[in-house]
Amino acid sequence: MFSTFRRYWAINKAIGAAEKMLQEFLAFEIIFRTVPSSIYADPYIWGYLAEVTMHWLDLVYAESVQTAFSVEEKARVARGAGAAIAGLSMKRYFAIRDTLTGEETLEGMRQAHKMIAVMCGQLGAGDDPEVADALRGALKLMPNESPAGVAAGMLKNWHLGKRIDDILKERNRAG
Numbered sequence: 001m002f003s004t005f006r007r008y009w010a011i012n013k014a015i016g017a018a019e020k021m022l023q024e025f026l027a028f029e030i031i032f033r034t035v036p037s038s039i040y041a042d043p044y045i046w047g048y049l050a051e052v053t054m055h056w057l058d059l060v061y062a063e064s065v066q067t068a069f070s071v072e073e074k075a076r077v078a079r080g081a082g083a084a085i086a087g088l089s090m091k092r093y094f095a096i097r098d099t100l101t102g103e104e105t106l107e108g109m110r111q112a113h114k115m116i117a118v119m120c121g122q123l124g125a126g127d128d129p130e131v132a133d134a135l136r137g138a139l140k141l142m143p144n145e146s147p148a149g150v151a152a153g154m155l156k157n158w159h160l161g162k163r164i165d166d167i168l169k170e171r172n173r174a175g
Contacts (some may be wrong), residue, residue, distance in 0.1 A: 010067050011076055017061060018053050018081035025052060026085070033164055040086030044163050046100045047108030049085075053078040055116045111159040119152035130155070 026049075029035050039045060054074045062068050069077065083093045117123035118131055125132035131151065138150035 047105035051112035
């Protein structure tokens with residue numbers, strides 16, 4: 001029973017840390033795009049942020065607190081952090097959770113995974129034409145910086161930023 005309580009506590013602590021990480025990850029979008037909290041109910045954005053959270057748990061958080069999470073626990077942390085950053089109550093989350101699955105969610109996860117793989121040096125110019133474009137752009141834009149880091153930021157903007165912009169444009173048209 002004590003170990004179950006410890007796992008519960010570790011997951012809740014990770015949710016809080018993941019929420020802060022997502023706030024930092026989304027700082028540019030929040031400042032320059034004035035993102036309403038309702039944007040997080042979009043399946044693509046939900047999937048993108050879930051993938052970022054789960055990779056962050058593996059790459060940074062688990063090592064720093066010496067706690068490895070199962071896939072189910074990582075998904076629980078990602079859901080909790082996503083709901084927290086969106087300001088979703090559990091009641092609202094349960095009302096929309098079925099819309100947060102499917103191809104759009106998976107596409108958001110794939111694009112986030114690509115961005116992370118570039119940032120970590122696991123995906124290069126020869127692996128993907130879009131990555132090649134981002135790396136070339138990174139070298140032109142900021143030649144003294146890490147091309148992988150700048151290219152990852154460009155991919156984030158091309159995918160997540162564009163999706164946010166598209167949603168905001170659609171909402172402005174709708175009224």
